[in-house]
Amino acid sequence: MRSPFAMLREIQRNSRRVTRNRFDRVQGAGFVLFAFLAPVFVLKMESLRVRGTSETLMLVRVYETPGENGARGQVQATKIREDERTASWHGVLPLAEVDLVQRSEWRGWPLVTSHTEFATEMKVTRLATCPASREPAVRAAADAVCRQAGRVVASDSVRSHAAAWVFSWGAWWVMLSIALAVVLAPMRLGWFLYRRTRTAVRQGRIDRCHCPSCGYNAKHSILRGRCPECGSELYERPEF
Secondary structure (H helix, E strand, O other): OOOHHHHHHHHHHHOOOOOOOHHHHHHHHHHHHHHHHHHHHHHHHHHHOEEEEEEEEEEEEEEEOOOHHHOOOOEEEEEEOHHHOOOOOOOOEEEEEEEEEEEEEEEOOOOOOEEEEOOOEEEEEEOOOOOHHHHHHHHHHHHHHHHHHOOOOOOOEEEEOHHHHHHHHHHHHHHHHHHHHHHHHHHHHHHHHHHHHHHHHHHHHHHOOEOOOOOOEOHHHOOOOEOOOOOOEOOOOOOO
16 A cells, blocks of 8 residues: 555646745735835824814803993803703893814724814804904803813823724725736736747647647657757647
8 A cells, every 4th residue: 555655746747836926926915015015194184084073061151140230240151052052041131152172083994093082163253242352251151161060171182093004904904905916907918918829829830740849840850859940849849
């Protein structure tokens, strides 16, 4: 009984060796190169693909209470709901409506790899009863109410999503490799058709006892095994 090692050696000896052509080498080199280029694309998309939103965290109405003997009263502020914007207030002088707004930005593609939350901003809408000189007092009163509610964000915060970053890296790696394969596909097809056509032409010449390279009628030179016209081998068909 033959040993498994002897059978394996015979299989390896009689097996057809698979050769890699130039397109396979280019595809393999591109696959390795894109592994290093993919992080560059992920970082670039963080600056190109930016989606921003603006959210109103709090609504504040600033008003002035009536003073004694016609004197100017005290500026106060209170939190209101969205449906109370158009409601009229009695006994006080409305000065302005303040929206506490926070902007956010999501960066990256195909997944969000970075999320930035900016510091809150106050958007002051002065009413006709509020002169420009009173805007600092309006802002101070609104800021006190917002800080008391704990909705003020003093500084920007940036968060990076590691899982999304790794997934985006892999996605760009695959997409770039597929793009290279798509570009090489017509070239591969053209080269395959050329080889098949060339092989068929050479085989037809050999069947007619002609030189496979130049097509010279070599019936009288078969025994010598070489074409008298171009000097090519008559019995061996080279691979193209």
